[in-house]
Amino acid sequence: MGDGAADRDFLARTARRAIVGGIVLAVVLLLLRVLQAALTPLAAAFVIAYLLDPVIDRFEARRVSRAVAIFVLIGLVGAAFLAGLLVVLPKMQREIAGVAERMPGYLERLTTVVIPQIETRLGVQLPHTIADVIARVRAGEIPLPVDEVRKMLAQTLSAVFGTVSSLVGLLVIPILAYYLLVEFDDIVARMALWVPPRHREYVVEKARTVDRLISGFLRGQLLVAMLLGLLYAIGFSVIGVDLAIGVGMLAGALALVPYLGSATALATASILVVLQYGIDWHLGAVFGWYVAVQAIEGFVLTPRIVGHSVGLHPAVVIVALLIGGDLFGFLGLLVAVPGAAVVKVFVEELFALYRNSSLFDEDRQTPAI
Numbered sequence: 430m431g432d433g434a435a436d437r438d439f440l441a442r443t444a445r446r447a448i449v450g451g452i453v454l455a456v457v458l459l460l461l462r463v464l465q466a467a468l469t470p471l472a473a474a475f476v477i478a479y480l481l482d483p484v485i486d487r488f489e490a491r492r493v494s495r496a497v498a499i500f501v502l503i504g505l506v507g508a509a510f511l512a513g514l515l516v517v518l519p520k521m522q523r524e525i526a527g528v529a530e531r532m533p534g535y536l537e538r539l540t541t542v543v544i545p546q547i548e549t550r551l552g553v554q555l556p557h558t559i560a561d562v563i564a565r566v567r568a569g570e571i572p573l574p575v576d577e578v579r580k581m582l583a584q585t586l587s588a589v590f591g592t593v594s595s596l597v598g599l600l601v602i603p604i605l606a607y608y609l610l611v612e613f614d615d616i617v618a619r620m621a622l623w624v625p626p627r628h629r630e631y632v633v634e635k636a637r638t639v640d641r642l643i644s645g646f647l648r649g650q651l652l653v654a655m656l657l658g659l660l661y662a663i664g665f666s667v668i669g670v671d672l673a674i675g676v677g678m679l680a681g682a683l684a685l686v687p688y689l690g691s692a693t694a695l696a697t698a699s700i701l702v703v704l705q706y707g708i709d710w711h712l713g714a715v716f717g718w719y720v721a722v723q724a725i726e727g728f729v730l731t732p733r734i735v736g737h738s739v740g741l742h743p744a745v746v747i748v749a750l751l752i753g754g755d756l757f758g759f760l761g762l763l764v765a766v767p768g769a770a771v772v773k774v775f776v777e778e779l780f781a782l783y784r785n786s787s788l789f790d791e792d793r794q795t796p797a798i
Contacts, residue, residue, distance in 0.1 A: 474605030
């Protein structure tokens, strides 16, 4: 077969596969959109089962039945969660009560110390009292986000009316997760049997590649996020930041999204420390601890826990989460990273096929797909 015929055959086969893939993708997106409320608990349960399945497999390797292993794991997770609540909640309550008591002093320090310091250093004029703020709003110097507030209220009302269905979904998630964990290996094996035998080896290989990408990110990033939250909580407590534990927990939860957790920790701790102490060495200590934690994450935690083989660039993860959340809400956040991993695997293969074809290099023979 000549190069021209080979190129045409390669393009035709690629176009057919692209059309089929596009149709499948469109159907999947339509189902996610239409069945968003129903699929969200199922997706959350599947993520839980996916994360816990390797632990259950280790129990089974020690000749513990799968059902017993699941109950033991759920018991351990529940006990750890309750112990954390018993330790953290009382301290959080004391910190919140202390902040509430000290808030008048913080506001006074803000107007008498912090604002004058900012005005002196930046050469700007800021409002010092509520009356000043109201006057500037009326003069149009400070715009009010009326449309944003209206949109937020509408979303809040929607969430309130959906509380019952949300509660039902939350109750269903652990039940679904249990049954998925019991049948997880069988489900994976049966899904492989649905693939035609002539394509099974190829599909299984790609599925394993996607699994390595997803598991490397999710399990590794989850552990890194927990450690980051702990580091921020300890460091900010030593510095003397109010609500240090709460800031650390928030930063750890948001650290699942690259850069968001660290940025939140720095911004929140900086605001709190300025309200407490003004602009002094405490603010420098917060910045210093932030830099130290970033160094620990970049040189110790991420290389040792997540590793360099994950293959999902932070920018790709952020874009995927933004698109998924905007299109499908919480369900989109759950499927964004797996979807990005699948797209990455097949885009890389498409580029590999192109680079190995005669379209890219005339000395090569067009490979069969």
